[in-house]
Amino acid sequence: MSRFDGRSNLGNSLLSSKQTAAPDKFLILEALASEVRYHVLKKLLADKSETGLNIRQVFSPFPLKRPAMSHHLGVLERAGLIICAKQGRDVHIKVQKDKLQELAALIADLLLI
Numbered sequence: 001m002s003r004f005d006g007r008s009n010l011g012n013s014l015l016s017s018k019q020t021a022a023p024d025k026f027l028i029l030e031a032l033a034s035e036v037r038y039h040v041l042k043k044l045l046a047d048k049s050e051t052g053l054n055i056r057q058v059f060s061p062f063p064l065k066r067p068a069m070s071h072h073l074g075v076l077e078r079a080g081l082i083i084c085a086k087q088g089r090d091v092h093i094k095v096q097k098d099k100l101q102e103l104a105a106l107i108a109d110l111l112l113i
Helices: 019-031 035-046 055-059 065-080 097-111
Strands: 082-087 088-096
Touching: 019 065, 019 097, 035 055, 035 065, 035 088, 055 065, 055 088, 065 082
Parallel strands: none
Antiparallel strands: 082 088
16 A cells, blocks of 8 residues: 555554554544534534434434435444434434543643644
8 A cells, every 4th residue: 555545454563452442532533524423413412401312403404315314323323422222213312422531532642742
């Protein structure tokens, strides 16, 4: 591979056990790289209810079709930033704030360099 494109496994054997946990944190950064997902998280963080918001409430400001909504929710869920739970006919979504704290720690680590 002549350039880095995120698919190279070079150097993985050189990582310590502490460093191998890093890819989960990079999934968080990737998830936040979309303006839609960033605003979805902001909306979810502003929600103070116990049950979270349903999909219609979360995506109401965005002119997206269901496949796009599913894509964005899937990226956020794989990154561990949200939990989706079916309640009756609706799917409710809540933020996992501990993952955002991991992101803050990752950024703080960068600032210490």
